Amino acid sequence: MAHRNLRTADYPTQARVRLGKAVGQARRAVGHRFRASFADEAGIGIRSLESLERGEPTVGVTVVELVCRALSRHLHGWDASTAESILDGGPVPTHDLIDPDQPRRIALDIMWAKARSDLTTVIDSGAGAEVYPRKLEHWRRRFLRAGLDEAAVLRVSREAQQAAARDDQQT
Structure with a gap:
């Protein structure tokens, strides 16, 4: 568990930047x-994540x-106290994935959510008959490539x- 009063303001700029870089790299990994x-x-x-990474x-x-x-749900070596250790000059954990397939699944989940949102927006806009087939084809190509x-x-x-x-029923 991290120190209860941990505030990044209590650490030098160099330590905060080091932590931010480690978090950003881990997030992408x-x-x-x-x-x-x-x-x-x-x-x-x-904005909170941006502040930490910056x-x-x-x-x-x-x-x-x-x-x-x-x-810590995705990477070995990360836990609630890792940030404090990094801020204090300790080692940055490697990007040793608990589940090596996780990054691909996350990318697919994000693409799925974007496709669903995009297609729902087209339907909700009333432009469905003209635009929906083109949007669906766009997402079909992206899904097949993935x-x-x-x-x-x-x-x-x-x-x-x-x-x-559901949106129609709620309005």
Whole structure:
């Protein structure tokens, strides 16, 4: 467990930057190319993650611990006290993945969510008959390039239609 009063402001700039770099590299190693998906997984705001990765002095113990816990689900050597160790000059854990297939699954999950959201937006906009087939083809090509099959394209299309129907029922 990290020190209860851990604040990045209590450490020199060089130590904070070192921690931020380690967190950013670890985030990317587990498959989160963008901060938004990792911030969501960690249960923090994007701005908090940006502050941590940029070495800003405004990051408190809760954000640090949540980020370390999220990384510990994917990487050996990370736990709630890892950040404090890095700030104190200790070693940065390697990017030894607990599940080597995790980065690919995360990337596919993110692509799936984007496709569902994109297709739902088209349906909700009322431009479906003109735009939907083109959007669906766009996502079909992306899914096939990523190694998914036609059935996955149909499932995400069905999910988008169901989400749009729920949106209609709620309004």
